[in-house]
Amino acid sequence: MMTSASFSNSKYAIVGGGLMGRLLALALAKGGAQVDLFDKGGPDGAHAAARIAAAMLAPLAESAITEASVVRMGLYSLPRWKELIASLTAPVYFQQEGTLILWHHQDVSDAERFAAHLEKNCRSNSGLSAPQKLNNEALREIEPGVADRFNQGLYLPNEGQLDNRQLLDALANELKLQKVNCRWHTEINPSELSKQTSYKAVIDCRGTGAKESWSSGESPNSLRGVRGEVIRLYAPEVKLRRPTRLIHPRYPIYIAPKENDIYVVGATEIESDDLSEMSVRSAMELLSAVYTVHSGFAEARILEMATQCRPTLKNNLPEIRSQKDKGLADLILINGLYRHGFMISPAVLDCALELLEFDTSKTALELGLSLTQDNNRIEVVCA
Template identity: 65%
Template structure:
């Protein structure tokens, strides 16, 4: 680990990246001040409303190769990061399951060919396995009364997002980190007077007004809606996705019979409550996967807007700074926050240590100077 002894960092935004970065820097000897407009429960963070699936091959159907590469890197790094935390965090690497109803077989065929092509172009991805009824019974026996085939993506995983956020707070309380909860502050206020060596903006959509001034690349919100269910009659063993032309859903099983169900993506900054249409479609779709969801209890219906940049790709921006304090912004993790966070963390630590990042260059993470000069371009 790099050493940052005698260095001071001001981090704004205690969502996923802000917490991970504060822990990593403090463990390396830095003095860190962490500011957030909400409390330790991350009530206003997109990271709180997430399924936290670590599924680079599954996500390759909708994203760029750079994000897939970051996902592969991060899937290997998560166990190392979690092992350093004092509090346990549910982590599973049991693969992903893709299902479809007979009427959607043509859509499934196109999806499968797409994933197979993506896997062949990235040797770090494990080849997907087509399942007949007998093999499906071995992999996921609880769905065989409704499905006779599927696609298995080995080595993909998931974790419990809320357990992780809580575990990071516990860790922060034992490290040289000053926690400023319920304290909204602008980066410019921290850059005055040379108090910090670096001010790092991890506010997500909270940085929307500042981001165009930094990079000229607009920051927008993509609204997601999820339902948390308690379903003791259901026993899914791994994250499961349903191919459907109108509402393709994912179901992420957590501990103690809790399931996170989601699908919707709407180009909007609207943080209002879930719509009736979304709730009906999610619940009807999840019932078609397993009849046991009919007696599930709805624990929560939640919405959040994911911070998203052009091409739905993340960026790290080295912004303008005064002579004493340097400025960095990390944003645009979109729907892939948990899947790619360790790759971004490792890249940022390298940048802070030496000014360059081999990890970012290898994985295709965009590192952008305030002049818009590309330092590391997508692979």
């Protein structure tokens, strides 16, 4: 998309060193730019929403609950993830062996509605691969560990996942190799930073930390946090091969198997900025549900119970906003990736890079993002 010298002789500041900030800092540095990255936390990303995630890359599964533009971004991002991970020095676990959907007998009507919804979405988007219905024999071949408890399932081909924590570590390592000036444990206001005209642009990637920038009268699409809760388990007896989702009216859980018998389990989505520890009720529901999928989870060891808030805009869609004021560095705000951060971040990355280089984005238009412009501002907003 860009040549290695696209950003030569330019200087950028990025505030926020989570997933989006690291991806953008690395791309700009590889493009020849001088990059300063500021983050209130450390290189481990312990405070970032990206660290508490399953990192599933599942555009068809997510099409049941999100807009068509987000699905298109997810489809675009799958091959880009392969390229991005292949370019890193440190290895990152990446898998593209589809998603398995399961349900108990009493939830068969919900499963039928879910399958019909996915089939309808496939008819309207040729990039999606149609779901495959599995009887017990086919289920046993694809995922033998669950065939004794489930007689049927749904297989969504081509979907994937990666290891979010390996990726954050690998990106931090690559930033060091690319000589990005990483100012960890440094909290700074992007608007104040934009007054330093040595920067061509200041890019705000702070997630929920950027609330004040999205809640003014000029920006009514206010930013909020949506709480997510996950449990990490060590379960050597389970041996699931791919991300598995359980259709259930109360707790539709997901189980994402990582390397070395680690499983990330989650379900809850709460409209709250609360970052306190997981409740007993949430923990019991998650653990009870995961046990119904595979009895081997009874002997699993609980490694971690974690909570985090995903940055979410009013419409649950991502947005890139570019503010241009005379005498100041351009100020770019990227936010609202919600629960789809890993699924769509390469698409958002490429749109942001085009915007920085050309003041517009062909990729944004192709993926269904609308561009509006006035004398002082360009906005790229998900349609």
